[in-house]
Amino acid sequence: MTGQGAAPPPLRAEDALFLDFDGTLAGLQDDPDTVFLASGMDTVLETIGDQLDGALAILSGRDAGDLARRVPGGLWRIGNHGLIPLAPEAKPPEARAAAPDAVRHAIEKISAMFHGTRVETKGPVLALHYRQAPDFAEEIGVALADAGLSAEGYRIQHGKFVFEAKPEDANKGRALARMMQDVPFSGRRPVMIGDDTTDEDAFRTANDLGGLTIKVGAGDTVAQYRLKDVEAVHAYLKELAGT
Numbered sequence: 001m002t003g004q005g006a007a008p009p010p011l012r013a014e015d016a017l018f019l020d021f022d023g024t025l026a027g028l029q030d031d032p033d034t035v036f037l038a039s040g041m042d043t044v045l046e047t048i049g050d051q052l053d054g055a056l057a058i059l060s061g062r063d064a065g066d067l068a069r070r071v072p073g074g075l076w077r078i079g080n081h082g083l084i085p086l087a088p089e090a091k092p093p094e095a096r097a098a099a100p101d102a103v104r105h106a107i108e109k110i111s112a113m114f115h116g117t118r119v120e121t122k123g124p125v126l127a128l129h130y131r132q133a134p135d136f137a138e139e140i141g142v143a144l145a146d147a148g149l150s151a152e153g154y155r156i157q158h159g160k161f162v163f164e165a166k167p168e169d170a171n172k173g174r175a176l177a178r179m180m181q182d183v184p185f186s187g188r189r190p191v192m193i194g195d196d197t198t199d200e201d202a203f204r205t206a207n208d209l210g211g212l213t214i215k216v217g218a219g220d221t222v223a224q225y226r227l228k229d230v231e232a233v234h235a236y237l238k239e240l241a242g243t
């Protein structure tokens, strides 16, 4: 049975697997710099990648260079909510587009209004983190909605203790659709595992493509199946890898 709480079935050899990083492969922490894969998970991911003939990608909101420091270089790594795909062994670009000045100034001004928040710059994507100032969530959301960023082609996406200002194309659903058009992903069934709002975009696309979608943790979702937490994701992947 598919449904909001059902455990996912095992993958098939002809699947294409897309994995979110924070909150899915690694637990959330106060400081994003301290988050790494648990011991042994790099081998698990590489093994599954081989089983799927390379059709495994880490699909993350992190900057591609940041992501590349945290997951095996032999895998596909797609950073910046899908804007920057890195093929196996590819190096992150040294330069990438920046957000328009108007967007940057607006986000920095709003962050300065709320003590404890900070801005993370990821090329054209800007994240306003408020994990250290959770009581301001609603006010920050209102300030961002009033900032007129849509005039710059930007939209705000609310994630876990973070508001992300993203151009239209920074979207995991679009990224998944693009990846599914080329080898080694094309012709396979997409499988997406993720925990946050940005992953819901990828769930929608994977569902539309006849894929399998797995939400990690509690909360509303369009995903068909659910795993309880990061540990359950690890157990699921280890079983697939046979380790």
Ligand SMILES: O=P(O)(O)OC[C@H]1O[C@H](O[C@H]2O[C@H](CO)[C@@H](O)[C@H](O)[C@H]2O)[C@H](O)[C@@H](O)[C@@H]1O
Pocket (backbone or CB within 6 Å): 020, 021, 022, 023, 024, 027, 028, 029, 030, 031, 032, 035, 059, 060, 061, 062, 063, 120, 127, 129, 131, 159, 160, 161, 162, 196, 198
């Ligand atoms: O798409 P993901 O791989 O899940 O990345 C989403 C965001 O992850 C990071 O922020 C989140 O994780 C942090 C570390 O656990 C946590 O402190 C923060 O509150 C979370 O929002 C990362 O910093 C962002 O750039 C990513 O977009």
